[in-house]
Structures are given as structure tokens and as C-alpha cells.
Amino acid sequence: LPQLGPHLPLRLTQQPWRLLYCTGRDGFSLRTLYRCGGQPGCPALLLIRDTDAQAFGAFCASTIRCSNSFYGTGETFLFSFSPELKVFRWTGRNNFFMKGDVDLLMFGGGSGRFGLWLDGDLHHGGSHPCETFDNETLSAREEFCVQNLEVWGLA
Numbered sequence: 001l002p003q004l005g006p007h008l009p010l011r012l013t014q015q016p017w018r019l020l021y022c023t024g025r026d027g028f029s030l031r032t033l034y035r036c037g038g039q040p041g042c043p044a045l046l047l048i049r050d051t052d053a054q055a056f057g058a059f060c061a062s063t064i065r066c067s068n069s070f071y072g073t074g075e076t077f078l079f080s081f082s083p084e085l086k087v088f089r090w091t092g093r094n095n096f097f098m099k100g101d102v103d104l105l106m107f108g109g110g111s112g113r114f115g116l117w118l119d120g121d122l123h124h125g126g127s128h129p130c131e132t133f134d135n136e137t138l139s140a141r142e143e144f145c146v147q148n149l150e151v152w153g154l155a
Helices: 030-036
Strands: 017-022 044-050 055-060 077-081 085-089 098-100 104-107 116-119 124-126 143-154
Touching: 017 030, 030 104, 030 143, 055 116
Parallel strands: none
Antiparallel strands: 017 143, 044 055, 044 143, 055 077, 077 085, 098 104, 104 116, 116 124, 124 143
């Protein structure tokens, strides 16, 4: 979290954060992640460590939730620590910030590819370059297995 601080919106840099969801404590379930995701409108930081020991994730200025369409703001970004922090901000090319249903959580999009996606059991995911964030693949491989996942929100 400290390394990401300078990349967060200024209004959030001095705010205390708390762990809302963790696979080690809450189990591997997208439905549970939505239930634990914080108050509506509360910013969220999604942190993933895959089985290749790569760390990456997403920041969103609004709560991670189920939705029928894409939502979010231009403050949303993807990031990876491979090996140093890289942040991929909104390009302005589209508004495919994030979308979630019971089977899939997606960040970024365009041309049928998602910047980051996770399946409903949170065991598998993928990352591809996408138009929303002009990102690199966040993980070592385009598809990965989740070892640990956390969602942090404002305290």
C-alpha cells in the first residue's frame, strides 16, 4: 500500500485503509467479495498475488460491485509489481473501467480483451493489454491462478 500512495487521488492519500476482504480469511468467492466490498461509493484497492509470486491489481474510486454495465471513473488504474511498480492509467479511449457479475469481474476492455479479469471462484484470472489503460500484461502469463487476493477500502 505505501508504494501505491503517491498514485492515489490526492483526496485519499492521507486516509486510513482497512482490509475488507481476504481470501485467506473469507474464502475464494466473488459473491463474498461483493458482500464485503465496503460502503457504496467507497474507493477500493484490489491486490492479487498469483501462484508465480507476481503481485498486481487495480484501484477503483468506487465500490467493487455487481453491475449490468461498465462503471467507474477515470481515476481507476491497473498496476503491477514486476519487479518494480508500474501504474497504467486511463487513456480516455473508452469508459470500460470495471464490470462485475456473479461469474466474472473485469477491469478495462476494448477489442474483446480485458486488462484484468477474475472468475467467479476467484481461483483463475487473466490479464491482457487493453485500450482502457494501454497496460502491459500484469502477470507473468496471460492467464494465472490466484494464490491470495485482498480488497482494501477506506476505514
